Amino acid sequence: MFNFSEQINRKGSYCTQWDYVADRFGEADLLPFTISDMDFAAPPVVMNALKSRMEHPVFGYSRWDHSDFKGAITDWFKRRFNAEFDGKHLVYGPSVIYIISQLIRQWSNAGEGIIVHTPAYDAFDKMILGLERTIIPNQLSPSSNGYQIDWNVFEAQLSDPNNTVLLLCSPHNPTGKIWSADELKRMAVLCEKYHVAVISDEIHMDICFKPHTPWQGFGMGTRWALVSSASKSFNIPALNGSYAFIADDVAREHYLFNLKQVDGLSSPSILGVIGLMAAYQEGGPWLDELKLYLYENHRYVQEMLAKELPSIGYQIPDSTYLAWIDLSSLSLDMDALNQCLIKSHKVAIMQGSTYGVAGKGFVRLNLGCPRIKVEQGLTALISAIKELS
Numbered sequence: 001m002f003n004f005s006e007q008i009n010r011k012g013s014y015c016t017q018w019d020y021v022a023d024r025f026g027e028a029d030l031l032p033f034t035i036s037d038m039d040f041a042a043p044p045v046v047m048n049a050l051k052s053r054m055e056h057p058v059f060g061y062s063r064w065d066h067s068d069f070k071g072a073i074t075d076w077f078k079r080r081f082n083a084e085f086d087g088k089h090l091v092y093g094p095s096v097i098y099i100i101s102q103l104i105r106q107w108s109n110a111g112e113g114i115i116v117h118t119p120a121y122d123a124f125d126k127m128i129l130g131l132e133r134t135i136i137p138n139q140l141s142p143s144s145n146g147y148q149i150d151w152n153v154f155e156a157q158l159s160d161p162n163n164t165v166l167l168l169c170s171p172h173n174p175t176g177k178i179w180s181a182d183e184l185k186r187m188a189v190l191c192e193k194y195h196v197a198v199i200s201d202e203i204h205m206d207i208c209f210k211p212h213t214p215w216q217g218f219g220m221g222t223r224w225a226l227v228s229s230a231s232k233s234f235n236i237p238a239l240n241g242s243y244a245f246i247a248d249d250v251a252r253e254h255y256l257f258n259l260k261q262v263d264g265l266s267s268p269s270i271l272g273v274i275g276l277m278a279a280y281q282e283g284g285p286w287l288d289e290l291k292l293y294l295y296e297n298h299r300y301v302q303e304m305l306a307k308e309l310p311s312i313g314y315q316i317p318d319s320t321y322l323a324w325i326d327l328s329s330l331s332l333d334m335d336a337l338n339q340c341l342i343k344s345h346k347v348a349i350m351q352g353s354t355y356g357v358a359g360k361g362f363v364r365l366n367l368g369c370p371r372i373k374v375e376q377g378l379t380a381l382i383s384a385i386k387e388l389s
Contacts, residue, residue, distance in 0.1 A: 004289070017037060027342055029346065030347060033366040034366060036320075040290070041235075043287075045282040045286070046236060046283065050271055050274060061267045064268045067087075073087075073090060073276075074086075081213070081214050085226075089252065090243060090245055091243065091244050091256060091259070092241065093244060095242050096228065096242045099225075101127050101130075103199050103225055103244075103246070105131065108133055112164045113136040113157075113163035114128045114163070115136045115166045116136065116167050116169075117169065117172060118137040118355070118358040119352065120173075120356055120358075121173045121174070125356065139153075140177065140358070142326065146317075146318060149183070154190070158191060158193075163196065164195075166187065166198045168199065168201065169200075170215060171208060171320060174352075175317065177317070177318055178210050179213070184213055187218075189219075197224060198217075199224070199227060200214075200224070203231070206232070206233035207232065208318065209291065210318045223251070225246045225247065225251075229241065229243065230279045233279070234286075235368070236276075239269060239275045239276075240272045241268055241276060295316070297374050301314060305325070308386075309382060311329045311330065312327065321366065324352075325362060326361065326362050327362065330385065330389060332385065332389070333388065341380060349377065350366075365377060
């Protein structure tokens with residue numbers, strides 16, 4: 001029903017991935033597989049809702065604290081995940097990172113440790129360091145059953161009274177790991193035992209190829225929050241806007257005070273509000289087809305790598321449109337590979353080292369695009385690897 005193979009020219013649209021690729025890679029006019037947005041058109045239901053609102057010529061201040069916005073979100077969690085959330089716990093934020101940073105300020109002090117599973121989304125490191133907190137990496141280990149956590153190391157980190165927050169990425173970026181319900185419950189028990197708050201970033205929750213369990217505290221008390229957005233799932237990050245369920249009344253009121261009284265950010269983009277409501281109310285069929293298309297992109301990568309570079313052993317992740325490819329078995333000079341891709345093949349692919357020490361020897365290839373682009377990028381990657389081998 002939906003044409004995800006359509007190639008849309010994004011150049012000249014002030015697009016970070018295409019128009020500003022030189023900022024990170026030093027050259028323009030590269031074929032980018034970088035920042036995690038997609039090259040697909042937003043769902044027709046979202047476009048129609050935005051067009052309808054655009055016909056009204058007044059764009060004054062707006063509100064998010066109403067039943068239409070909150071109901072769209074709570075109903076989405078009920079339909080997609082069979083999860084009941086209290087709309088009274090729901091807050092708006094301009095971005096996921098903004099909400100997370102505000103909660104870290106509440107639940108920790110300068111110098112204290114924030115536990116993060118690594119490799120990790122690079123914005124986490126920048127935010128934590130910017131807040132003058134300490135990054136406590138808990139490295140995930142690859143296995144034939146996907147990425148695994150070292151529970152002994154994890155509990156030892158939680159038991160340190162200087163470590164006060166677990167910043168959970170669920171599903172995990174960049175590995176694509178989906179945490180099982182048992183794993184989440186085990187985390188909750190340990191975090192409650194050691195008085196560690198939990199902030200769960202679930203922005204990738206909708207693009208999952210296995211069942212995803214939202215964080216709901218699992219009996220640990222109220223010092224937790226689930227933070228998410230429709231931006232990744234429906235490719236509308238430029239509309240701005242995110243949300244969180246903050247279970248603790250005091251923490252929620254303090255967050256809202258800062259949002260409005262301190263930072264002056266309580267009036268949302270009306271197009272962001274309209275876009276989210278349209279996506280969550282009517283975008284399910286589009287999302288379901290998108291997931292099938294993305295899975296086939298992953299399967300294409302798996303088949304091509306198995307044919308051309310069998311020692312890599314690429315596994316399709318549990319979730320996301322990000323291919324996390326382990327090249328460590330090839331003993332490549334990753335900087336040389338990056339330069340070969342840029343200079344010889346005019347392609348930009350994120351190096352795994354961007355996501356910390358645990359990402360060394362990996363690349364992260366964005367598959368949120370038409371198959372023909374995936375083919376071009378993967379062909380370039382394979383060719384560059386063979387040239388350096």
